[in-house]
Amino acid sequence: MRKWIVAGNWKMHNTIAESVALARTVKEGTAGLKSGEVVVAPPFTALTSVGEALKGSSVALAAQNMYCEDKGAYTGEVSPLMLKDVGCTYVIIGHSERRKYFIESDETVNLKAKKALATGLKPIVCVGETDGERNKGVTEAVVGRQVRGALADIDKLDNVVIAYEPVWAIGTGMVATPAQAEDVHDFIRRLLVEIYGCMAADVRILYGGSVTKDNIAELIAMEDIDGALVGGASLKADGFLGIISKMP
Numbered sequence: 371m372r373k374w375i376v377a378g379n380w381k382m383h384n385t386i387a388e389s390v391a392l393a394r395t396v397k398e399g400t401a402g403l404k405s406g407e408v409v410v411a412p413p414f415t416a417l418t419s420v421g422e423a424l425k426g427s428s429v430a431l432a433a434q435n436m437y438c439e440d441k442g443a444y445t446g447e448v449s450p451l452m453l454k455d456v457g458c459t460y461v462i463i464g465h466s467e468r469r470k471y472f473i474e475s476d477e478t479v480n481l482k483a484k485k486a487l488a489t490g491l492k493p494i495v496c497v498g499e500t501d502g503e504r505n506k507g508v509t510e511a512v513v514g515r516q517v518r519g520a521l522a523d524i525d526k527l528d529n530v531v532i533a534y535e536p537v538w539a540i541g542t543g544m545v546a547t548p549a550q551a552e553d554v555h556d557f558i559r560r561l562l563v564e565i566y567g568c569m570a571a572d573v574r575i576l577y578g579g580s581v582t583k584d585n586i587a588e589l590i591a592m593e594d595i596d597g598a599l600v601g602g603a604s605l606k607a608d609g610f611l612g613i614i615s616k617m618p
């Protein structure tokens with residue numbers, strides 16, 4: 371049985387005070403949670419304070435990005451050791467916004483994923499096609515290349531989480547239909563089985579892209595959808611807790 375994950379990606383939003391207030395409400399709202407895992411990914415500046423605010427709860431802390439070296443002359447970057455130091459257990463890797471605006475390639479994503487695992491952080495590796503790619507009928511080719519690229523030379527999937535986020539669904543309100551999402555999740559699962567054999571059955575594959583409390587129930591009902599990576603709807607406690615309340 372795969373344990374579901376609902377992860378909130380706060381992106382470049384929230385001051386420290388706003389982040390702590392949101393984290394406290396999420397902590398209170400998830401206090402009685404019996405199943406699944408809740409994760410929040412505040413901006414770097416708020417990680418320490420949010421980590422403090424979440425103490426005593428089961429809500430896990432994630433970073434939105436990291437660099438692929440422990441330390442050194444890499445002005446502006448944040449190391450996985452620093453993320454461990456502030457209490458992160460997860461790190462989002464290869465989000466489509468990083469691929470688009472910061473030109474992250476499959477190779478970069480792979481270096482980061484390997485480094486995260488070596489440091490004891492669990493990477494949430496993001497993959498997904500653009501609308502142009504979907505219209506051309508190359509969704510599986512693109513997602514397949516991204517998954518293979520991200521996981522090259524990684525031999526164990528224990529701590530790996532995949533997030534399928536069609537780029538056209540992110541921040542647009544155009545959520546994938548449950549069938550569209552399940553098709554790609556099933557494709558990813560089959561690809562992982564092809565590469566890794568039966569251990570692929572335990573890998574959590576999250577859906578992301580305009581998830582709200584109103585559409586999560588039908589998405590999570592799909593066989594290979596194991597949770598959600600949530601952007602916009604994670605910025606308000608009632609939206610985020612509303613999603614969590616729909617989880618099985």
Ligand code: PGA
Pocket residue numbers: 379535539540541542543578579580581599600601602603
């Ligand atoms: P969204 O973002 O929920 O606002 O569409 C999802 C994401 O980018 O992870």
